[in-house]
Amino acid sequence: MVAKLTGRIVYLNDKDYTKARENLNLFNSKFPGAIVYCEKEVDVINALAWARENNVSFRVRSGRHSYENFSVLNGGIIIDISELNKISVDLDKKIATIQAGTNLGKVYTHLWECGVTIPAGTEFSVGLAGLTLGGGIGLLSRLFGLTCDNLIGLRIVIPKGKSEAKVVDASRETNSNLFWACCGGGGGNFGIVTQFHFRVHPISIVSLFRVEWDWKHLEKAYNAWQTWAPFTDLRLTSQLELSTKSKNSIVAEGQFVGSKADLKKLIVPLVKNTKPRKIQVTTVTFIKAVKHFNNPAGNIPSFFKRSGSFVFKPLPSKAIEIIKQFLSDPPNEEATIWQQSLGGAVQQIKPTETAYFHRKAIIVQEYNTSWEKEEDASINLSWVVALRKALKPYIQGDYVNWPDVYIKNWPETYYGENYARLRKIKTEVDPFNVFRFQQSISPLP
Numbered sequence: 001m002v003a004k005l006t007g008r009i010v011y012l013n014d015k016d017y018t019k020a021r022e023n024l025n026l027f028n029s030k031f032p033g034a035i036v037y038c039e040k041e042v043d044v045i046n047a048l049a050w051a052r053e054n055n056v057s058f059r060v061r062s063g064r065h066s067y068e069n070f071s072v073l074n075g076g077i078i079i080d081i082s083e084l085n086k087i088s089v090d091l092d093k094k095i096a097t098i099q100a101g102t103n104l105g106k107v108y109t110h111l112w113e114c115g116v117t118i119p120a121g122t123e124f125s126v127g128l129a130g131l132t133l134g135g136g137i138g139l140l141s142r143l144f145g146l147t148c149d150n151l152i153g154l155r156i157v158i159p160k161g162k163s164e165a166k167v168v169d170a171s172r173e174t175n176s177n178l179f180w181a182c183c184g185g186g187g188g189n190f191g192i193v194t195q196f197h198f199r200v201h202p203i204s205i206v207s208l209f210r211v212e213w214d215w216k217h218l219e220k221a222y223n224a225w226q227t228w229a230p231f232t233d234l235r236l237t238s239q240l241e242l243s244t245k246s247k248n249s250i251v252a253e254g255q256f257v258g259s260k261a262d263l264k265k266l267i268v269p270l271v272k273n274t275k276p277r278k279i280q281v282t283t284v285t286f287i288k289a290v291k292h293f294n295n296p297a298g299n300i301p302s303f304f305k306r307s308g309s310f311v312f313k314p315l316p317s318k319a320i321e322i323i324k325q326f327l328s329d330p331p332n333e334e335a336t337i338w339q340q341s342l343g344g345a346v347q348q349i350k351p352t353e354t355a356y357f358h359r360k361a362i363i364v365q366e367y368n369t370s371w372e373k374e375e376d377a378s379i380n381l382s383w384v385v386a387l388r389k390a391l392k393p394y395i396q397g398d399y400v401n402w403p404d405v406y407i408k409n410w411p412e413t414y415y416g417e418n419y420a421r422l423r424k425i426k427t428e429v430d431p432f433n434v435f436r437f438q439q440s441i442s443p444l445p
Ligand SMILES: Cc1cc2nc3c(=O)[nH]c(=O)nc-3n(C[C@H](O)[C@H](O)[C@H](O)COP(=O)(O)OP(=O)(O)OC[C@H]3O[C@@H](n4cnc5c(N)ncnc54)[C@H](O)[C@@H]3O)c2cc1C
Pocket: 024, 059, 060, 061, 062, 063, 064, 065, 066, 067, 070, 071, 081, 100, 101, 120, 121, 122, 123, 125, 126, 127, 128, 129, 130, 131, 133, 134, 135, 136, 137, 138, 186, 187, 188, 189, 191, 192, 193, 194, 298, 299, 401, 402
């Protein structure tokens, strides 16, 4: 068979090239030979077969949010599925069929028009594909689980024989190992997902809270939040953003699927004795809440370095002291340490039941820096690396959707005990290691 590239193709000299090659992270950006925008599933099959037949390197891309730019490369082709973005909803069966190139903004908006949703992340421009394949953490996680926990099935283009490609379905019943791997095994490892089927949940009104403290109360606020947020009513998921000392801001925000009166009672342990400077509680439509948590700045390309880890038991004061030191001496004012509460429905699934391993964590914690001039990269990178290292005695693992090329033992860090099974599945599905990048799962020798 002689494969041909089909779809909308942008080459190096085309006027759209710069826009087409750019990901959200401008640091360490790449220059692919061409970007193949797949408009139909067959374009995906053709692109994979063409790349294999011609021995051309490729990467798979959807929402362009990979922290380490694993969805782009120098030379080769990008197989971009962002134009495969149709959604249909069967309200009787409570199932949404969503093409894998859809971003979260479109997912939330479309599903809201049908009175339903899925639990997913916060920024609208994040791709559903990358998010789901790595897990998918958001403000409904404690109630409905991770995005991948709501996945019923998917279609995925995988290698066939020595140089071809084919599309297969995967679910708990069909190709169940591959399905298991797609629930937290990370994007870009096994194939190119073209379509997802999700279980959807009715949603209408939610209540939100926001509590702010002066920076000097960081320890009090952190302690109150970490001993409360992962253990409170599972209808309430929240986040805590610790800013730099000079910004003088600690903010906890959360979403509760319930009434304002109940939420006011639930936040008492967070605000009592912690000296907040501001407390707000409101009730809004779910779509308004989703728009509130979508930070437009997070959707604009910039230079950044992010990394993260999981917290399995509340941090002792020594660890909080480390956090304070790093936020007192940041590379610039914009650095933050951010956390989201877990537990609830995320914890009700066993660590080996899906490829997403860190089920027992109570908090997922993220280290963020961004900068404007290219020459400021090294000071920002060093800050994140040093912070992760300093907190090492108190944290475990990292979320595969927050990859960090400085983590040497990344297989164990992202996948824990599940790595061995992931490698076996990789060997079955992609024995020639066609899908590969700096931190991809490799087949067994
Ligand atoms: C601003 C911002 C906000 C974020 N917020 C959240 C959040 O709230 N919750 C959360 O859990 N995570 C969040 N993330 C992390 C996010 O889940 C990951 O960056 C995710 O990998 C992004 O997927 P993408 O499709 O946008 O990115 P891409 O860069 O397109 O892809 C990411 C990875 O998935 C692979 N991939 C993409 N499409 C496919 C496909 N169709 N089939 C197979 N592999 C594919 C790529 O090859 C790459 O390895 C956020 C990231 C950013 C930058």
